[in-house]
Amino acid sequence: MSRTRPLTPELIAAAALEVGDREGAKAMSMRRIAAELGCDPMALYRHFADRDALLDAVADLALNDVPDPDPAAGWEDRLRHLAGGIRSAALAHPGIAAHIAGRPPLHGNGRRLALAMITALVDAGLSPTQAIRTAQALVAYLSAALAMAVRVGGDGRDERWHHVNRALSESAGQPVGDALPPTGSEEQFSYGLRLLLAGIRAEAHDGRPRQHGVTTAGGG
């Protein structure tokens, strides 16, 4: 296509993302991406060490759309907005969602968002060390929850998580049926996030002079 411009990492990542959005995660092959750009597959290796490095860049590009949280908002709201924004990005680019997942937020947007999380956690009252550990736990949860969400909602080909709900609810002694929000839903996602936020509140109160009670005052 754009054989005029001189082929930057950004151009390559954008082409790869488009291929992924259009044809799914495993269509993002070096050969397929090169074809999209109208260049030799080997030309990509001049800008990325290997396929893994290229996918890092694609995952980061997909996070461009996630805004920084409003600094005036409370720490819980900021974390919720970050999580929601990352969820939206993952659902907007299901092809790359699994990669957003597993990759360490070393550069660019990943780093930006991880730092925003840590800032919010420090504001919650955690020490820097606690904040980083907590951010890692949050990233872990987000990763897998979004991978599940995309699998289920993506193109409908993986309904197996729905079966889990059904099978488990039967075995649990009570037929829960449709009362249970489907795996990958916004509601299921927020539920897990709420558990973590409650845990963070507890952690924050532990290291400080005891507040007057366990409360949800800061929450939304």
Add this chain to the structure above:
Amino acid sequence: MSRTRPLTPELIAAAALEVGDREGAKAMSMRRIAAELGCDPMALYRHFADRDALLDAVADLALNDVPDPDPAAGWEDRLRHLAGGIRSAALAHPGIAAHIAGRPPLHGNGRRLALAMITALVDAGLSPTQAIRTAQALVAYLSAALAMAVRVGGDGRDERWHHVNRALSESAGQPVGDALPPTGSEEQFSYGLRLLLAGIRAEAHDGRPRQHGVTTAGGG
């Protein structure tokens, strides 16, 4: 090797797990597994619909070693033992850990362990619906945390998560350095689990007549 026996799903899964343990996740190809068994690659398709189905069986086999928790123990200890057991299984079979991760616990050991989780959560005071939603959140956290742990500890080839700690702690304003337990460590894993357990306690108390206080009485 064992060309005598008639090639069951179990035999195939065992051979695949051995290949994965010995040569890593991406060595578990249909062709390589067939070679290990001394049979035609196509013979595997008589027992599994496709590679994905075979890997489901391998992931489940890897969970054979995870024991049921002591039913006499408190619900928190049971959850901790389940999480610890799954962590051990993942570290014992790093080749398959990423697959233990993403797969719905529909059958066999996955289902067994998911039910044990749900039972513990119901004993914690959650409704069946809450218990299932919480179990999904726990599975999400376990998945990604173990995938990280294996990536870092596996064969040393992915140290990037360590760099995250270093980079983030610098940016967070304070050099945290070695005070921070490494990503993938037992300590980091337990920290995230602790956050979730605290969240579960809060959730359990919400729906019921208020206990006399927030306590860790049931914990270890």
Add this chain to the structure above:
DNA sequence: ACCTGAACACCGTTCAAGT
């Protein structure tokens, strides 16, 4: 010196040919 593309060593899976 830089770039290219043929070649290497693989894949998962289909399907027609063998027993």
Add this chain to the structure above:
DNA sequence: ACCTGAACACCGTTCAAGT
């Protein structure tokens, strides 16, 4: 009827040959 393996349509990456 059952099983086999050649063949199809791909991979990521190396490396020697071209400009």
